[in-house]
Amino acid sequence: MAQDLIIDMFPCLQDNYGFLIHNPATGSTATVDTPEAEKIAARCRARGWTLTHIWNTHHHWDHTGGNIPLLSEFDVDIIGPERDKKRIPGMTQGVEEGDRFYFGDHVVEVIETPGHTIGHIAFYIPSAGAAFVGDTIFVAGCGRLFEGSPEDMFGSLAKLVGLPDDTKLYCAHEYTLSNGYFAVTVEPENSDLADYMAKARKLREDGQPTVPTTVAQEKKINPFVRAVSAEELGKRRAAKDNF
Numbered sequence: 001m002a003q004d005l006i007i008d009m010f011p012c013l014q015d016n017y018g019f020l021i022h023n024p025a026t027g028s029t030a031t032v033d034t035p036e037a038e039k040i041a042a043r044c045r046a047r048g049w050t051l052t053h054i055w056n057t058h059h060h061w062d063h064t065g066g067n068i069p070l071l072s073e074f075d076v077d078i079i080g081p082e083r084d085k086k087r088i089p090g091m092t093q094g095v096e097e098g099d100r101f102y103f104g105d106h107v108v109e110v111i112e113t114p115g116h117t118i119g120h121i122a123f124y125i126p127s128a129g130a131a132f133v134g135d136t137i138f139v140a141g142c143g144r145l146f147e148g149s150p151e152d153m154f155g156s157l158a159k160l161v162g163l164p165d166d167t168k169l170y171c172a173h174e175y176t177l178s179n180g181y182f183a184v185t186v187e188p189e190n191s192d193l194a195d196y197m198a199k200a201r202k203l204r205e206d207g208q209p210t211v212p213t214t215v216a217q218e219k220k221i222n223p224f225v226r227a228v229s230a231e232e233l234g235k236r237r238a239a240k241d242n243f
């Protein structure tokens, strides 16, 4: 029986989250993305962990900017989307849809989630009931369509909410309140959304994160997940861009 993974989440930059995943059985530690090298390194030192892996979700600087700086302190493998190998600094292993790799005894499944960027991927760890989703899904929101189409994002969100209902979704940014204020304009009658927003406001007032969310929760409150077509998603995304 594998030992449970330890997930350590902490704020980085303006509104990013950093994530360390530690495997006590092997001593391995992965960071999902590298928003802030110094913070990630300090967090490892404080915990007595040695960073062994970087898993990149996509090429944006707030997700890969710390890759090279971290290499000066740690000997790490950098796993990222094969499609974006030229855009991800220091990448050593490219992965694609359906690839699985081992993190000690724990299987990590790669899910391609294009939309925000073309090469975007998510890392799903069934044994932890956790998916690290980068800038694809946010609490009550989704990533901006910088490179992909509404069809891409529609398919990507469908894959993520196709995971078991209790799967924890670790989003890479704390965008919940601004997403929620938009979401209530789309679904003013959605009482689950209204109830959730009251909770989220309280959490933020107390300085607490709203991440992770769950698949079950997003099915109830997220206007992009709840869009019935790619066209509807696209309209909502465009409206949010101008909100």
Ligand code: ZN
Binding pocket: 058, 060, 063, 116, 135
């Ligand atoms: Zn991004």
Ligand code: FE
Binding pocket: 060, 062, 063, 135, 172, 173
């Ligand atoms: Fe980002």
